[in-house]
Structures are given as C-alpha cells and as structure tokens.
Amino acid sequence: MSKLDMTPGAQIPRTEAGPQTAVTQALSSIAYRDGTIDDFTGKAQPDIKKKKARFALFEPNLGEAFSKAVIARTLGAGRKPVVPSFGTDPRMVVEHCLAAEELRAERDRKLAMVSFLTGVLFLPGTLIWLAGFGLRGWITRHHPQRAGLYNPLVVVALLGLAVLFAVRPPFHGPLSIYCRPLLLMPVLGWFLAKRISLASTKELRARWAGLLDGSVLAAVVPKAVPRDDQDKKAAFLKTRLTQLVMEQDTNVLHYAGVNGILGLGKRWGSWEMVEDLHPLEGHEDFRTFHTWDLVKKITDRLNGLSRSDVGNGAVPHSSVEQWVILEVGAGADEIGRPEGPEMDGARMRSHAVVDIANRQEFGADGPRHYLGTQFVLNKGKLIVSVLVTVTVLSNTLRVSVNGHTLGPVNGVFTDKPKPKELTRPKTGRPWLEETITLPLIDNDEVVRQAVRAPFMKAPAILAWLGGGMSLPEPFGLRTAWATAPWGSRFMSDDSIRIATPVVSAVLAATLDFLTEHDIAVDRFGTRGMILKSELQGVRPFRADVYDAG
Incomplete structure (x- = not known):
C-alpha cells in the first residue's frame, strides 16, 4: 500500500495498485509532458484535433493543452456525461491533470512577476523583441531550409540594437535614462x-518519467479540499470529482452501432443457443419462470470463474455486472442517462434492472438488459467483456x-521523456554525421512561457490567443485512445480463450436451470454440443457489420 500524503490540503492517493494502474499512469503522464500538440494528434486518432492558434507565441504545449481539455470536459460546469473507462481510474488521471x-x-x-518587472515596465523594448521572435517563428514555419541562416541574424540584429540604445539613446533628457535599458x-x-522554465520542465519531466516507470505518484490537489464552509470553489471541485467516480460506477451503457458498446469496445464474436421449450416426458407442463430467474442462475455460475480445481486455473481480475444498455447512433456526439426514481445517481436501481430483464423490451427502443462478465487483463491494457x-x-x-474487447491505449502514451537531440553532418567532414544534445529549453520556449504567464488568470483569453486541443465525443478517458487488440498475439489469444469458459458456464447454468423447471433438455444438450464444437475454432469477425445487400 502507498503511504498517505499528509501535507496540508493534499488529496489522498489511491491506497491500492490494481490491474488498471499501468494504463492509468500512462494516461496521467500526458499531463506532465512537453512537446507540441501535433506530435500527439498525429499519432493518436483523427478525431482528436488541434484548435488553431491566432498567435503562435501563445500556443500551449501538449501537457498544457491536454490538462486543460480533460479538466474542462470532466469537471466543467454543464458538461455532458462521460463514458466509463473500464480498467482505468479516471479520477486519478484528472487529479494528475489538476x-x-x-x-x-x-x-x-514567478514568470508573471519577471514579465512585469522586465517586460511590461519596458513594453516598447519587449514588443520589439516579440516582433523579432515572431519573425523567427514565421521563417521557421514557411522557410525551414533558411531558418539556420536567418534566425541567428535576427537575434544578432536585436542585440546590436539593444547595445546601440544603451550607448546612444535616441532621446535626450530623462527619456534617455529610460531608453538605455x-x-x-x-x-x-x-x-x-x-x-524558472528549466526548473519547472525538469520537475514535470521527473513526474512524467516516474509515472511510466511504475511509481504510484500521488497527485497533490490542494484546491479539491475545502478549508471552510465558504470555500465554494474547492467544494465544487470536490463534488465534480465525486460525480466522476459515480459515473465510472454506472451500470447504464450505450451501444453505438458499428463502434460497439462505448467503454467495452466492438463486438467481435457471437454464440447462440436457441431451442423450443417442452416439458419433460411424463409432465403435462413445465414450471413457469421469468427471464430474470435464468439470468440470476447464470450470474451465480459466472461468479465461480474466479475459482478452479487446477492450480493457477482461476480467471484473474474478473467481475460480473448487470448492465442496462441504450442505443445511440454510431455518429452520436453525446450520451444521456435515464432520470427518475429508478436511478440512484448514475446507477439504475436493482429493481428497475430486474424489470427491464423481465420485460425483454422486444420491439421497443428502450433500454435492454445484458448480463456481463468483464476481465481486466495484461496489466489493464486489455478489457474483455462477454x-x-x-x-x-x-x-x-x-x-x-x-x-x-477494448484494446490497449495508443502507444504514444507510453513514450518516455528523452533528451532533445539533433543529428547533422559534421563540420568540415560532411560525409560523417554527429548527434548533439540540444538544450531542454530553447529561446523560443522561454519566450512562449513568459508571454503566456501573465494570462494565467484569464484562461478564456489565453485559449482564444493560443488555441488548444479538442477531445472526441462521446468522450471517455479510455475509449478515446483505445486501439484494436488484434495487433498483439498475446492479447488476441487472451480475448479468444476467455470466451470458452464463459460460454461453457452459461451452457451449464442454462441446462441446470431448465432441468430444475421440468423442461426437456435433450435438444438443448445437442445444441450445446454443437456450440462447443464451434468454440474449437473460435476466431474474431465483424459481428456488428451486417451485409444485408
């Protein structure tokens, strides 16, 4: 267990590192990263887009844009519901963003103070320097092949102008005293x-590296701990974090057509057992039942998958849940949840779930009941739901x-911090190459952080000036960046293998239930044998794509 952070106002870290820790920490690491948004959006998914900056100097880096986007989407006022992130602790990710x-x-x-004393008080000179750096950025973007020649010339010219002003100011009298510096x-x-920027970047990079190295770092969020009854901002933030946890625990999901069930991934396999109900020989009728009665029997059997008579044969990290699933279009940009007395926050009450299971909702567009058993595998990288x-x-x-199956998050989330390097031809021997280490913070980055700092109390203006990142909808911290598992042989095998014991448990529970209710099971037994023979060669296919012609 990790130690509790007892610093004043600190959030209490998670007390246990479960199978979801690796993915959670990979997602959290983005909040501490530097680099450009383009490096991330180009590797992630096309739905994740960059909001264009009006002025390049005010453009946020990846960590800044990611943190602001996630915080606004998950904690902002009037936000839409969030898709649950199975195998992930979304609160921990949001806390790291905070x-x-x-x-x-x-x-x-600190930068704002420096900017005021050395920039705002000497605003004309600051504007000249900003214009020079704006020119360097324009050259770099539009004429990169000439940047190596012209960019140093711009800096030399500005330095020469600074020396000229100091030695021979253009004005006389008291104004000359102001012009010299x-x-x-x-x-x-x-x-x-x-x-200041270098020290901050080193600290952020240390947390980035620590998360990916497996250290369960606590996210210290003093703002989420109200100091008194009048601390409305902290109380609001604490309420939003609690709401996020409740949404994670929801049992109401959404089916988005070919995109599968949001939070669970696409459907890749389907097995059916269909047969007519007949009473046992010697019985005039069978004992009547509701569909929920059979669901409960299957639930009890699935709960036993975590046990085995063979050493190491138990299925790890499994859970069984009664889900209610609503249908939304494949292109829907938001999800909703039922409201009313049948809901307890984000969860539907048990009696309402039982009622939906018994109604079956055939021919209706309302919610439908699914019994799900879920497995968090490969250190949380793979989520298999049957x-x-x-x-x-x-x-x-x-x-x-x-x-x-919901596959692992995009590989860009596991990229560790690296020194900035440049490979170039050697001076005097161009037929050879050399790799040099670049400064962690260059001049452009110092200027960027310095000009953004005074706007920290005006995030709306800063977003208007510098742009940011837009998140895909419907948004879930896990589903937004999940990839297909079929590129990994181990994950593919695990997905396919886990289906077999689940189907076997469902078949066994069904036959036992039918026998208990005086129903002939000969035909069901035959169907079960056929189904098990199909499982010998089970393989994934496009179950949600119907070729109806």
Missing part, C-alpha cells in the same frame, strides 16, 4: 525566465453470448 496545472500555475506566477531589460527577463442476453419469444428460448 496537479500538473498547479505546478504550471506556480511557475507562471529599454532593450536590455527584456534580455535580463529572458535569463531569469529561462532559469455479454449474455436471455430472451423468450412464445415458447422459444434464446441465450446469446457476445464478446467485446
């Missing part, structure tokens, strides 16, 4: 800002078993 924001806010407070004070501000539905139409019983 912690990263606090570290940057501390840096920006006019272009030199921004240089002093740049020097101080670089020290769903069971029971329907009775007339005297025909159908038991359906469907496999859904």
Whole structure:
C-alpha cells in the first residue's frame, strides 16, 4: 500500500495498485509532458484535433493543452456525461491533470512577476523583441531550409540594437535614462525566465518519467479540499470529482452501432443457443419462470470463474455486472442517462434492472438488459467483456453470448521523456554525421512561457490567443485512445480463450436451470454440443457489420 500524503490540503492517493494502474499512469503522464500538440494528434486518432492558434507565441504545449481539455470536459460546469473507462481510474488521471496545472500555475506566477518587472515596465523594448521572435517563428514555419541562416541574424540584429540604445539613446533628457535599458531589460527577463522554465520542465519531466516507470505518484490537489464552509470553489471541485467516480460506477451503457458498446469496445464474436421449450416426458407442463430467474442462475455460475480445481486455473481480475444498455447512433456526439426514481445517481436501481430483464423490451427502443462478465487483463491494457442476453419469444428460448474487447491505449502514451537531440553532418567532414544534445529549453520556449504567464488568470483569453486541443465525443478517458487488440498475439489469444469458459458456464447454468423447471433438455444438450464444437475454432469477425445487400 502507498503511504498517505499528509501535507496540508493534499488529496489522498489511491491506497491500492490494481490491474488498471499501468494504463492509468500512462494516461496521467500526458499531463506532465512537453512537446507540441501535433506530435500527439498525429499519432493518436483523427478525431482528436488541434484548435488553431491566432498567435503562435501563445500556443500551449501538449501537457498544457491536454490538462486543460480533460479538466474542462470532466469537471466543467454543464458538461455532458462521460463514458466509463473500464480498467482505468479516471479520477486519478484528472487529479494528475489538476496537479500538473498547479505546478504550471506556480511557475507562471514567478514568470508573471519577471514579465512585469522586465517586460511590461519596458513594453516598447519587449514588443520589439516579440516582433523579432515572431519573425523567427514565421521563417521557421514557411522557410525551414533558411531558418539556420536567418534566425541567428535576427537575434544578432536585436542585440546590436539593444547595445546601440544603451550607448546612444535616441532621446535626450530623462527619456534617455529610460531608453538605455529599454532593450536590455527584456534580455535580463529572458535569463531569469529561462532559469524558472528549466526548473519547472525538469520537475514535470521527473513526474512524467516516474509515472511510466511504475511509481504510484500521488497527485497533490490542494484546491479539491475545502478549508471552510465558504470555500465554494474547492467544494465544487470536490463534488465534480465525486460525480466522476459515480459515473465510472454506472451500470447504464450505450451501444453505438458499428463502434460497439462505448467503454467495452466492438463486438467481435457471437454464440447462440436457441431451442423450443417442452416439458419433460411424463409432465403435462413445465414450471413457469421469468427471464430474470435464468439470468440470476447464470450470474451465480459466472461468479465461480474466479475459482478452479487446477492450480493457477482461476480467471484473474474478473467481475460480473448487470448492465442496462441504450442505443445511440454510431455518429452520436453525446450520451444521456435515464432520470427518475429508478436511478440512484448514475446507477439504475436493482429493481428497475430486474424489470427491464423481465420485460425483454422486444420491439421497443428502450433500454435492454445484458448480463456481463468483464476481465481486466495484461496489466489493464486489455478489457474483455462477454455479454449474455436471455430472451423468450412464445415458447422459444434464446441465450446469446457476445464478446467485446477494448484494446490497449495508443502507444504514444507510453513514450518516455528523452533528451532533445539533433543529428547533422559534421563540420568540415560532411560525409560523417554527429548527434548533439540540444538544450531542454530553447529561446523560443522561454519566450512562449513568459508571454503566456501573465494570462494565467484569464484562461478564456489565453485559449482564444493560443488555441488548444479538442477531445472526441462521446468522450471517455479510455475509449478515446483505445486501439484494436488484434495487433498483439498475446492479447488476441487472451480475448479468444476467455470466451470458452464463459460460454461453457452459461451452457451449464442454462441446462441446470431448465432441468430444475421440468423442461426437456435433450435438444438443448445437442445444441450445446454443437456450440462447443464451434468454440474449437473460435476466431474474431465483424459481428456488428451486417451485409444485408
């Protein structure tokens, strides 16, 4: 167990590192990263887009944009419901985004003071330097092949102008005293800002590396702990974090057509057992039942998958849940949840779930019941969910078993911090190459952080000036960046293998239940044998794509 952080106002870290820790920490690491948004959006998914900056100097880096986007989407007022992130602790991810924001806010407070004393008080000189850096950025973007020549010339020209102002100011009298340091004070501000920026970047990178190395770092979020009854902001933030946890525990999911069930992934396999119900020989009729009765029997059997008579044969990290699933279109940009007395926060009450299971909702567009057993595998990288539905139409019983798999998050989330390097031809020997280590913070990055710092209290203006990142909808911290598991042989094998014991448990529970209710099981037994023979060669297919012609 990790130690509790007892610093004043600190959030209490998770007390246990479960199978979801690796993915949670990979997602959390983005909040502390530097680099550009383009490096991330180009590797992740096309739905994740960059909001164009009006001025390049105000553009946020990856960590800044990610933290702000996630915080606004998960904790902002009037936000839409969030898709649950199975195999992940979304609260921990959001807390790390808040912690990263606090570290940057501390840096920006220092930079804002430096910017005021050396920049705002000498604003004409600061504007000249900003114009010069804006010119360097334009050259780099539009004429990169000439940047190596012209960019140093721009800096040399500005330095020469600064020396000229210091030696021979263009004005006389008291104004000349102000003009002498006019272009030199921004240089002093740049020097101080670089020290502050470098220290902050090293701290952020240390947390980035620590998360990916497996350290269960606690996200210290003083703002989420109300200090008194009047601390409304902290109380609001604490309420939002609690709401996020409740949404994670929801039992109401959404089927998005070919995109599968949001949070569970696409359906890749389907197995059916269908047969008419007849009483046992010697019985005039069988004992009547509701579909929920059979669901409960199957539930009890699935709960036994965590036990085995063979050493190491138990299925690890499994859970059984009664899910209610609503249908939304494949292109829907938001999800909703039922409201009313049948809901307890984000969860539907047990009696309402039982009622939906018994109604079966055949021919209706309302919610439908699914019995699901879920497995968090490969250190949380793989989420396999096997769903069971029971329907009775007339005297025909159908038991359906469907496999859904949510693959690992995109590989960009596991990229560790690396030194900035440049490979170039050697001076004097161009036929050879050399790799040099670049400064962790260059001049452009110092200026970028310095000009953004004074706007830390005006995030809306900063977003208007510098742009940001837009998240895909419907948004879930896990589903937004999940990839297909079939590129990994181990994950593919695990997905396919786990379906077999689940189907076997469902078949056994169904036959036992039918026998208990005086129903002939000969035909069901035959169907079960056929189904088991199909499982000998089980393989994934596009179960949600119907070729109807």
